[in-house]
Amino acid sequence: MAPAQTLMADPVQPVISLVVPFYNEELVIDEFRSCIVPVLEATNELFEVICVNDGSHDRTAEMLDAICAEDPRFKAAHFSRNFGHQAAVTAGLHIARGRCAIVLDADLQDPPELIRSLLAKWREGFDIVYAQRRARAGEGRMKRGTAFLFYRTLAKLTEIEIPVDTGDFCLIDRRVIDILNAMPEHNRYIRGLRAWVGFRQAAVEFDRRERYAGESKYPLRRMVRLALDGVFSLSWAPLRMAIWLGLLLAATSLIVAIVLLVRKMTGTYETAGWASMIAIVLFLGGVQLVCIGAVGEYIGRIYDEVKQRPLYIIARTSGL
Ligand code: UDP
Ligand code: MG
Numbered sequence: 001m002a003p004a005q006t007l008m009a010d011p012v013q014p015v016i017s018l019v020v021p022f023y024n025e026e027l028v029i030d031e032f033r034s035c036i037v038p039v040l041e042a043t044n045e046l047f048e049v050i051c052v053n054d055g056s057h058d059r060t061a062e063m064l065d066a067i068c069a070e071d072p073r074f075k076a077a078h079f080s081r082n083f084g085h086q087a088a089v090t091a092g093l094h095i096a097r098g099r100c101a102i103v104l105d106a107d108l109q110d111p112p113e114l115i116r117s118l119l120a121k122w123r124e125g126f127d128i129v130y131a132q133r134r135a136r137a138g139e140g141r142m143k144r145g146t147a148f149l150f151y152r153t154l155a156k157l158t159e160i161e162i163p164v165d166t167g168d169f170c171l172i173d174r175r176v177i178d179i180l181n182a183m184p185e186h187n188r189y190i191r192g193l194r195a196w197v198g199f200r201q202a203a204v205e206f207d208r209r210e211r212y213a214g215e216s217k218y219p220l221r222r223m224v225r226l227a228l229d230g231v232f233s234l235s236w237a238p239l240r241m242a243i244w245l246g247l248l249l250a251a252t253s254l255i256v257a258i259v260l261l262v263r264k265m266t267g268t269y270e271t272a273g274w275a276s277m278i279a280i281v282l283f284l285g286g287v288q289l290v291c292i293g294a295v296g297e298y299i300g301r302i303y304d305e306v307k308q309r310p311l312y313i314i315a316r317t318s319g320l
Helices: 029-042 060-070 085-095 114-123 141-157 174-181 190-196 220-234 237-266 274-307
Strands: 016-022 047-053 074-079 100-103 128-136 166-173 201-208 314-318
Touching: 016 029, 016 085, 029 047, 029 060, 029 114, 047 060, 047 085, 060 074, 060 314, 074 085, 085 100, 085 166, 085 174, 085 190, 085 220, 100 114, 100 174, 114 128, 114 166, 114 201, 128 190, 141 220, 166 174, 166 190, 166 201, 174 190, 190 220, 220 237, 220 274, 237 274
Parallel strands: 016 047, 016 100, 047 074, 128 201
Antiparallel strands: 074 314, 100 166, 128 166
């Protein structure tokens, strides 16, 4: 049984915990604070803002500390190094004490005004309310195109229904937060886990804005990594792909063998074909390496899990 004190309502438990990851965001912090506070105050609910500093190298840490010293509703956790966006959001959800948590980017690409709509849906009884992008301003063709393709491919590859065009911007009810917090997996793709848990989910549409200042912390390399985490943590499809490719090639080789046999018997067989031979050998080598690579991805992830290292390390906190 749970200890008695956890059964009693915490008198100062905030209703809303805002969870915000910061990585080298010195240019946006002040604007972030001045946009977010009025929106949260207008809800007339008790709130806390959990700022997770993901090992920033700029003045983010000092600036967050100063805000926490001034305003006790702000709390900061500083990672010992950069552990990545998903780890930062995970830490924020671990720390959050609210009856619901709202995950939001620091760069104001996710419009704070939408918090009202998220809360309204939550009060209607939804456990997860995610913000779905209608349009994305200020993001290059490349990013929009790849994101468009990725979300649709991922939706096809997995059996669970992952809503397309949703980022981490969402509201999560306390009981779902507790479930997500109890999931120990390391290569976290939070929007996938969020879809996987089920419960009553609703979408609220919005237009994604331009970043307020500074640059995206997601260069192509990290986007690819996040995309791979999405696929490999939610889907078996790459492993099955090896089986299907293998069957397809075996069937092809059988047909080729029959054709060659017939030609040999009918005397129309010619012994040319060095070029085609090389092409076939290279093709098969490529297919095999891709399949081994896919298996390797899963083994690497298993290795990460069995090491059981923490998902992140908090070096120090302020206001907590
Ligand atoms: N972020 C983070 N750790 C990282 C990269 C990004 O905490 O390693 C934070 C970043 O400060 C921002 C959010 O995650 O609040 C989203 O990052 P960004 O805006 O750079 O991504 P984009 O919107 O371009 O996809
Ligand atoms: Mg951004």
